[in-house]
Amino acid sequence: MISNTFGYVGRFAPSPSGPLHFGSLVAALGSYLQAKSQQGKWLVRMEDLDPPREMPGAADDILRTLEAYGLHWDGSVMYQSQRHQAYQAQIDQWLSEHQAYYCQCTRKQIKAAGGYYPGTCRDLHLPADGCAVRLKVDNPVTEFNDLLHGNISIPLALAQEDFIIHRRDGLFAYNLAVVLDDIEQGVTEVVRGADLIEPTGRQIDLYRQLGQPKVRYLHLPLAVTENGNKLSKQNHAPAIDKRAPKPTLLAAMDFLGLAPAPALQDASLTDILNWGVQNWQLDKLPKSTAITMPFKNDEL
Incomplete structure (x- = not known):
């Protein structure tokens, strides 16, 4: 466990180009569990930086989906469009x-x-x-x-x-935006998908040029389809169900290596997430940068 001497601050930063899909739930859940396992804060930032790619209403829909899955953030939501x-x-x-x-x-x-x-x-x-x-x-x-x-x-x-x-x-x-925002929000560790490994060096360089201590990085494995395509809004990944969140939440935990017990299927969302926080360990995470989903899109 990383020292929490100065306080752990993590974040989930989706772009409102469409509804949350399973791959983005994995990123949200992984960042949430990492933060809460260290008694830290978990923030949400809306990266509405590219209006031509945004879907009307997607930002609000993403927030409602996080709430439906029991993933409640600390503080207020930051919007890049206001920065x-x-x-x-x-x-x-x-x-x-x-x-x-x-x-x-x-x-x-x-x-x-x-x-x-x-x-x-x-x-x-x-x-x-x-x-x-x-x-x-x-x-x-x-x-x-x-x-x-x-x-x-x-x-x-x-x-x-x-x-x-x-x-x-x-x-x-x-x-530029992501680094200035992370500094503004006091983020100490960035937990996100492995598709963002490549720009990490540039972001570290920005911290250097700004005279700021760099943050720690944890890149989670990506969920991919059987043909190897990343689950993404651009690839028309289906939205996760807000009405019946438990099966998909448990599937995301399983994807992250937690192997939730069958008894959790009857537990509340709060109890499921508390179990996830208590059992979260980095050495349980798959080391692969991409993993084929063990189920089809229509099973979510």
Whole structure:
């Protein structure tokens, strides 16, 4: 168990692009159990950063689903759509310090250059019009420790790439927003799906550049279909049932290696979650980054 000297703060941060599916329930449940097993706080943040991909009403539906599954969060919900001023202020500071710069390169140009951004615009001092903003990476993060998977190596070409913090279309980049929000909320450990392993190095770099201590990371295995596709809203994963949550909650616990006893099928949601908190152990988690679901979508 990690020391709780300074207080454990975890979070679940869904994007409102659709209803919660089984894969997102696994992430929510894993982060909840990790936080509560250490007498910590569990926060919920709505990552409504990309309006074109959002589904009307999805944010509220996600919150109602969490409540239906007994996953009650601490404090108020943070919405990234209300944080634009904070993101822009940090970008403006880096631009004024010449730690960030405007870039006009397109994805097609970067692909033609080998797939990684080669720093083309770093010293061009371009104007803002039609440009993205990139952050200079002078000390690449080439590895980090994951609480489940151990040491994770990051390819050097990816690690040393100056990355986007404000997109050409005017939207703020995920990596910047998530780190500034985690700092603002006092998050001490990030528990999320293994599909987010790749950007972790960039996020650690942001902590460094902001002069903040980095957080700990735990990447949970992803639920995938029989053909290997990740359960996701983009892949039309079905919404989990708010009316009969117990079977799906127990299936998520089983997926996370807890092996709930058959007697729990007759227990209340509160008792099931309390059992999960008491029996949660990282060494029970499957070490795989992706696991085929032991049931079909229509069984959820």
